[in-house]
Amino acid sequence: MKSFFITTPIYYVNAKPHLGHAYTTVVADSLARFHKLLGEDTLFLTGTDEHGDKIVQAAEKEGKTPQEFVDAISARFQALWPQLGIANDRFVRTTDKAHKRAVQNFLQQVHDAGDIYFGEFGGHYCYGCERFYTEKELENGLCPQHQTRPEFISEKNYFFRMSKYLPWLKEHIAAHPDFIRPDRYRAEVLSMLESGALEDLCISRPKSRLTWGIELPFDKNYVCYVWFDALLNYISALGWPDGTEYARYWPGEHLVAKDILKPHAVFWPAMLKAAGLPLYRHLNVHGYWLSRDTKMSKSLGNVVDPADLGQRFGVDAFRYFLLRDMHFGSDANFSEDALIGRINADLANDLGNLFSRVLSMTAKYFGSKVPQPRQREPEDEAVVELCAGAMRNYAQLFANVQFAQALECLWELVRGLNKYVDGQAPWALHKQGRMERLATVMYILLAAMRKIAVCLWPVMPDASGRMLEQLGQPVPKSMPPVPALEDEITCFGGLAAGTPVAEASNLFPRIERQLAAPAEAKGTSTANARKKPEKSLPVTPHKGEKPADASDNVAAAGAPLVDFEQFKALDLRIGTVLAAEKHPNADRILRLEIDFGEGQPRQILSGLAEHYAPDALVGRQVCAVLNLAPRKIRGLMSYGMVLTAQSNDRLSLLNAAEVMPNGSEIA
Numbered sequence: 001m002k003s004f005f006i007t008t009p010i011y012y013v014n015a016k017p018h019l020g021h022a023y024t025t026v027v028a029d030s031l032a033r034f035h036k037l038l039g040e041d042t043l044f045l046t047g048t049d050e051h052g053d054k055i056v057q058a059a060e061k062e063g064k065t066p067q068e069f070v071d072a073i074s075a076r077f078q079a080l081w082p083q084l085g086i087a088n089d090r091f092v093r094t095t096d097k098a099h100k101r102a103v104q105n106f107l108q109q110v111h112d113a114g115d116i117y118f119g120e121f122g123g124h125y126c127y128g129c130e131r132f133y134t135e136k137e138l139e140n141g142l143c144p145q146h147q148t149r150p151e152f153i154s155e156k157n158y159f160f161r162m163s164k165y166l167p168w169l170k171e172h173i174a175a176h177p178d179f180i181r182p183d184r185y186r187a188e189v190l191s192m193l194e195s196g197a198l199e200d201l202c203i204s205r206p207k208s209r210l211t212w213g214i215e216l217p218f219d220k221n222y223v224c225y226v227w228f229d230a231l232l233n234y235i236s237a238l239g240w241p242d243g244t245e246y247a248r249y250w251p252g253e254h255l256v257a258k259d260i261l262k263p264h265a266v267f268w269p270a271m272l273k274a275a276g277l278p279l280y281r282h283l284n285v286h287g288y289w290l291s292r293d294t295k296m297s298k299s300l301g302n303v304v305d306p307a308d309l310g311q312r313f314g315v316d317a318f319r320y321f322l323l324r325d326m327h328f329g330s331d332a333n334f335s336e337d338a339l340i341g342r343i344n345a346d347l348a349n350d351l352g353n354l355f356s357r358v359l360s361m362t363a364k365y366f367g368s369k370v371p372q373p374r375q376r377e378p379e380d381e382a383v384v385e386l387c388a389g390a391m392r393n394y395a396q397l398f399a400n401v402q403f404a405q406a407l408e409c410l411w412e413l414v415r416g417l418n419k420y421v422d423g424q425a426p427w428a429l430h431k432q433g434r435m436e437r438l439a440t441v442m443y444i445l446l447a448a449m450r451k452i453a454v455c456l457w458p459v460m461p462d463a464s465g466r467m468l469e470q471l472g473q474p475v476p477k478s479m480p481p482v483p484a485l486e487d488e489i490t491c492f493g494g495l496a497a498g499t500p501v502a503e504a505s506n507l508f509p510r511i512e513r514q515l516a517a518p519a520e521a522k523g524t525s526t527a528n529a530r531k532k533p534e535k536s537l538p539v540t541p542h543k544g545e546k547p548a549d550a551s552d553n554v555a556a557a558g559a560p561l562v563d564f565e566q567f568k569a570l571d572l573r574i575g576t577v578l579a580a581e582k583h584p585n586a587d588r589i590l591r592l593e594i595d596f597g598e599g600q601p602r603q604i605l606s607g608l609a610e611h612y613a614p615d616a617l618v619g620r621q622v623c624a625v626l627n628l629a630p631r632k633i634r635g636l637m638s639y640g641m642v643l644t645a646q647s648n649d650r651l652s653l654l655n656a657a658e659v660m661p662n663g664s665e666i667a
Contacts, residue, residue, distance in 0.1 A: 001039070001040065001041045002039075002040045002041065003040060003041045003042070003043075003248060003249050004032070004035035004040045004041070004042045004043075004252070005042070005043045005045070005238075005249035005250065005251075005252025005253070006028050006031050006032050006035075006042070006043075006044050006045070006252060006253055006254075006255065007028070007044075007045045007046070007234050007252060007253075007254050007255065008024050008025050008028045008045070008046040008047075008255055008256075009024070009049075009254070009255075009256050009257070009260060009264075010046070010047040010048055010049040010092060010093075010094065010230055010233050011046075011047075011048050011049060011077055012048075012049045012052075012054070012055075013048045013049065013050055013055065013069075013070050013073035013074055013077070014054045014055060014057075014058045014073075015058075015073075016073065016076050017076060017077050017080050017306065018296065018303055018304070018305075018306070019289050019296065019303070019304050019306055019334060020257060020288065020289055020296075021077070021080075021306075022080070022084060022306035022322070023286070023289060023322050023326070024255055024256070024257060024286065025046055025081060025084070025086055025088075026084060026085075026086065026319050026322050026323070027255060027286070027322070027323065027328075027401075027403070028044060028046065028088075028255050029044065029081075029084075029085070029086040029087060029088070030319070030323060030403070030458040030459050031044075031255070031401075031458070032044035032087075032088075032089075033087075033457060033458035033461065033480065034398050034399070034458040036480045037454075037457060037458060037480045037481075037482070037484075037485045038395075038399075038484065038485050038486070039483055039484040039485075039486075041248070041249075042089075043089050043090065043238075043245065043248075043249045043252075044087070044088045044089045044090070045088065045089065045090045045091075045092060045233075045234070045237050046077075046081070046088045046090075046091060046092075047090070047091050047092035047093055047094075047233055047237070048070070048073070048074040048077055048091075048092075048093050048094070049094055049226070049230045049233075050066075050070040050074065050093055050094045050095045051094055051095070051212055051213045051214065051223075051224075051226050051229055051230075052130045052210075052212070052213065052226035053127055053130050053210060054127070054128070054130065055069065055070060055212060056210070056212050057127075066212045067095065070093075070095060074093055078091055080306070080307055083307050083310055083311075083315070084306060084307070084310050084315055084318070084319065085315045085316065085319060085461055085462060087478070090237050092233045092236065092237040094214075094229055094230060094233060096236075098236060098239075099232070099233060099236040099237070100214050101236075102232060102235065102236035102240055102241075103214050103224060103228075103229050103232050103236065104214065104215075104216075104217040105217075105241065106232055106240075106271075106275060107203075107216060107217055107218070107224065107228075108217045108218065109275055110160065110271070110274050110275055111217075111218050113274065113275075114161075115160060115161045115164065115274045116158055116159065116160055116161070116203065117158070117159055117161065118156065118157075118158055118159075118219075119156070119157070119158075119159055120154070120155070120156045120157075121154070121155070121156075121157055121159070121202060122152065122153070122154035122155075123152070123153065123154075123202070124138060124143075124150035124151070124152055125150050125151050125152070125153045126143040126145070126146060126148065126150040127151070128143065128145065128146040128148065129143060129145055129146065130225075130226050130227070131202075131225070131227065132153075132202050133150055134197055134199060136195070136196070136197035137197050138150070145259060155206060155209075156206070157202050157203075157204045157205070157206070157222070158202070158203055158204040158216065158219070158222060159200045159201065159202055159203065160200060160201045160203045160228070160270075160271070160274070161200055161274075162198070162199070162200050162201040162266070162267065162270045163198065163199055163200050164274075165269075165270040165273050165274060166193055166198055166266075166270070168273065169193065169266065169269050169270060169273070170190065170193040170194070172269070172279070173186060173189060173190055173193075173265075174190065178282060179279075179281075179282065179283065180265055180282075180283045180285065181282060181283070181284055181285070181329075181400070181401065182285065182328065182329035182401075184329060185258065185261055185265070185283075185285040185329070188261065189261065189262075189265040189266065192262065192266065193266070198266065201225075201228070201267060201270075202225060203224060203225045203228045204216060204219075204222040204223065204224060204225060205222065205223050205224075205225060206221060206222055207221055207222060207223060208221075210223060211223065213225075213226065213229065214229050227263050227267060228267070228271070231263060231264070231267060231268045231271065232271075234252070234254065234268075234280075235250060235277070238250055250277075250278065251278045251279060251280050251281050252280060252281065253280055253281045253282035253283070253284060254280055254282070254283050254284065255284045255286070256283065256284070256285055256286075257285070257286055257287070257288065258285050258286065258287055258288070259288075261285055264283050265283055268280075284328075284401045285329060286326070286328055286329060287326065287329060287330045287331040287332065288331045288332075289326070289331075289332055289333075289334045290331050290332065290333050290334065291304075291333065291334055291335070292333065292335075293333060296334075304334065306318075309339070313339060313340075313343065313511070314343075314508075315462065316459075316460035316461070316462050316463040317339075317343045317347055317460075317463075317508065318339070319459055319460060320342070320343075320346070320347065320407070320459055320460055321338075321339050321342045321343065323403040323404065323407060323459055324342060324346065324403070324404055324407045324408075325338060325342060325404070326403075326404065327402075327404045327405075328401045328402060328403055328404065337513065340511045340513055343508065343511055344510050344511060344597070344661075344663070345661065346411060346414075347507070347508035348508045348509065348510040348511070348597050348661075348662075348663065349510075349597060349661030349662060349663065349664075350411060350414045350415060350418065350661065351414050351452070351507065351508065352505070352506075352507045352508035352509075352597070353418065353576070353595065353597065353661060353662050354414060354417055354418055354421075354449065355449060355467065355470065355505035355507055356504065356505045356506070356507075356578070356595050356662075357421060357576055357578065357595065357619065358417075358421065358442070358445045358446065358449060359470060359501060359502050359503065359504060359505045360503075360504055360505075360578040360579065360595075361426050361427070361442065361618070361619065362442055362446065362501055363501075363503040363504070364430075364579065364618065365426065365430050365435075365438060365442065366439070366442065368500060368501050368502065368503050369497075369498050369499065369500055369501065370442075370443065370446055370472065370495050370496065370497050370498060370499040370501060371438075371439035371440075371442050371443055371497060372439055372443070372497040372498075373439060373440045373443035373444070373497070374436045374437070374439060374440045375440070376440060376444075377437075377440075379420070379423065379424065380440060380441070380444050383416065383417070383420050383444050383448060384444070384448075384492045386412070386413055386416050387413055387448045387451055387492060388489055388490070388492065390409050390410055390412055390413035390416075391410075391413075391451060391455060391485075391488065391489045392489050393406070393409040394406045394407070394409045394410045394455055395455075395485055395486075395489065397409060398458070403459075407459070410452060410455055410456070413448065413451075413452060414452060417445060417448055417449070418659070419659070420441075420444070420445065421445065421619070422619075422659050424441045425619065426438055426441055426442060426619060427615060427616065427617075427618040427619040427620070428616075429441065430615060430618075431613070431615045431616060443495070443497070446471060446495055446501065447492060447493055447494060447495050448492075449467070449471060450467075450468065450471050450473060450494050450495055451488060451492075451494070452467070453467035453468045453471065453473075453481070454468070454481050454482055454485070454488055455485075457480060457481050461477070462477075463507060463508075464481065465477060465481075466507060467507065468481055469502075470501060470502035470505055470507075471495065471499075471501055471502075472495070472499035472500050472501050473494075473495075473499075504601075506599045506600060509597075509598060509599030510596075510597035510598055510599065510662075510663045569627075570625055570627065571625065571626040571627035571665075572623065572624070572625055572626075572643075572665065572666035572667075573596050573623070573624060573626055573663055573664060573665055573666060574596075574621055574622070574623055574624075574655070574656055574660045574661075574662065574663070574664045574666065575594040575595050575596035575597070575602070575621065575622060575624060575662050575663065576594065576595045576619065576620070576621050576622075576662050577592055577593070577594050577617045577618055577619065577620050577621075577622060578593045578594065578595050578601050578618065579592070579593040579601070579618065580592050580593075580612075580614035580615070580617040580618055581614050582609055582614065583605060583609075583633070583634060583636065584635075585634040585635055585636075586633065586634045587609060588607050588609045588610055589605050589606065589607055589608075589609055589633065589634070590605070590606055590607075590608045590609050590612070590614060590617070591603065591605055591636060592604050592605070592606060592617065592622075592642065594622065594624065594640075594642075595662045596624075596626065596662055596663045597661065597662040597663025598663065602626070602639050602640060603636070603637065603638065603639055604624060604638050604639060604640045604641065604642055605633045605636060605638035606638075606641070606642040606644075608642070608644075608651070608653075610651075611651045611652075612653070620653070620655070621655045621656065621659060621660065621662075622642050622643070622653055622654070622655055623642070623643040623653075623654045623655060623656070623666055624640045624641060624642045624643060625640055625641045625643065626639075626640045627640075628640055628641055
């Protein structure tokens with residue numbers, strides 16, 4: 001069986017987890033699940049980096065020992081991951097005894113081979129990066145990462161002969177185009193190697209300056225440089241040099257943010273080559289999450305809490321947003337408006353609406369059981385072909401860390417199925433008594449929905465499980481829903497006729513945006529504050545005009561005029577009729593259940609019985625006023641009003657010129 005080993009960087013524990021940590025780890029979790037879905041033997045590693053100057057400084061600030069401090073912060077990371085649906089197989093800490101032994105073993109091996117030497121060095125030391133910079137690497141005399149002036153330090157240290165391996169590394173990267181991806185970062189590393197700025201790497205710190213680190217095995221007066229220590233977690237966690245998991249899973253691939261490109265693309269391959277170990281397969285590099293094109297930071301007050309977002313908007317919806325809105329490798333802007341917009345458009349309106357309407361019609365027409373399909377027609381074959389193509393493209397793009405593009409391919413199928421519903425009009429087939437044709441249409445829809453649920457398991461594991469349960473396909477939470485994705489791509493179906501399915505679906509309730517209040521008070525959440533209505537100002541007449549009075553406020557058709565604020569108060573929306581029947585106590589009234597993207601269908605009573613048969617309304621879209629006061633009519637409550645056009649004895653439902661997502665506003 002093919003193996004797949006994926007790692008996040010181990011996170012530095014000088015502060016609590018933020019959105020960037022969450023993104024990297026959600027992506028790694030999704031990749032691990034995707035490769036499980038391919039039938040591969042996977043291992044997913046994350047952890048915390050716990051040595052160095054910054055740890056000592058942060059611990060002193062809180063009045064703790066370094067060990068007490070790292071224990072507390074590492075625990076925060078470990079507690080966060082299950083809250084985001086993350087199921088890592090291993091969690092490594094650089095203060096673990098096994099890791100320390102592996103680091104000392106590696107140092108001794110490279111030292112004995114002659115690639116570590118003792119020398120004196122003067123360089124520009126950045127405490128934020130915990131590394132020396134050469135003159136060539138500085139930008140106007142400043143650290144390129146922190147834009148602060150480094151301190152010049154001259155001291156005796158141990159050095160790794162990294163420069164010895166740079167020509168080889170340049171050739172390897174040039175010969176393996178997918179070694180570093182996306183390609184822009186491969187080009188950046190090649191430019192770095194060609195610049196001549198890279199030299200041998202200082203890999204020690206004297207204990208006279210820093211004691212919080214792993215002691216060098218060949219000199220007790222020094223500790224190991226934090227990056228040389230940290231990078232070795234990728235093999236120490238596998239039990240290198242003789243662990244069974246090392247033999248089983250290495251080489252793997254890494255997932256990092258662009259700010260730590262150099263250590264992973266230059267230091268780490270050179271270290272592996274010096275020790276005679278295989279190189280990793282891929283270095284996958286992503287961009288930053290920004291707020292209004294600015295990098296998030298505590299000082300700017302634009303840091304977001306990933307656990308809070310998962311709790312408020314749903315973990316699976318949050319995970320979907322992260323992978324869908326960032327094109328891997330590029331920076332992306334985060335805002336709650338963007339998150340809500342993505343949830344409403346893709347999950348509530350497209351995917352949730354599809355499950356809601358198809359399962360409701362299956363309940364109505366086939367008693368909530370998968371029907372037996374008959375001969376396919378060209379429209380059905382087109383859907384089967386669309387399904388296979390979307391899944392194949394999804395799998396190829398996802399494997400190449402193009403997550404946003406992969407999900408867009410899958411959503412072409414979601415949108416295609418919604419169009420198929422509208423084009424085939426199951427309600428009309430039922431009215432015409434064409435039950436065999438109706439059975440085929442509903443089977444095509446249900447089977448394709450199952451394929452979507454399977455594909456979404458890496459990104460939205462819990463929601464995928466709920467979708468499959470609604471389709472009569474329960475699966476264990478910790479296991480992939482199918483043995484191998486390739487089999488699902490090449491074979492349409494997977495649902496047995498007669499399988500019970502859910503009567504209704506409420507996967508992704510629509511989230512209503514609240515008007516943002518002016519951000520006057522510091523710390524006020526604009527997403528949760530409502531804007532106070534503005535007072536209407538009196539209109540001053542032009543010179544020579546008389547002031548308007550009530551008698552003037554009459555429209556040409558005889559109806560009273562309303563001002564714009566009164567019109568804006570109406571909540572007008574589009575929804576799809578899920579069920580329709582005659583009112584038991586009123587011959588002229590129909591009881592409708594309409595999906596407005598609210599999570600639960602809304603009951604509205606309407607005087608349509610003399611103009612429309614109930615079955616003719618199921619699946620149709622209507623326009624309605626939703627914020628009318630509820631009204632009881634002959635014993636049943638009505639929560640809105642369906643809009644119609646009427647002339648003499650003719651009555652016609654109002655609807656949009658084309659199919660719109662349920663809950664779309666009318667303005």
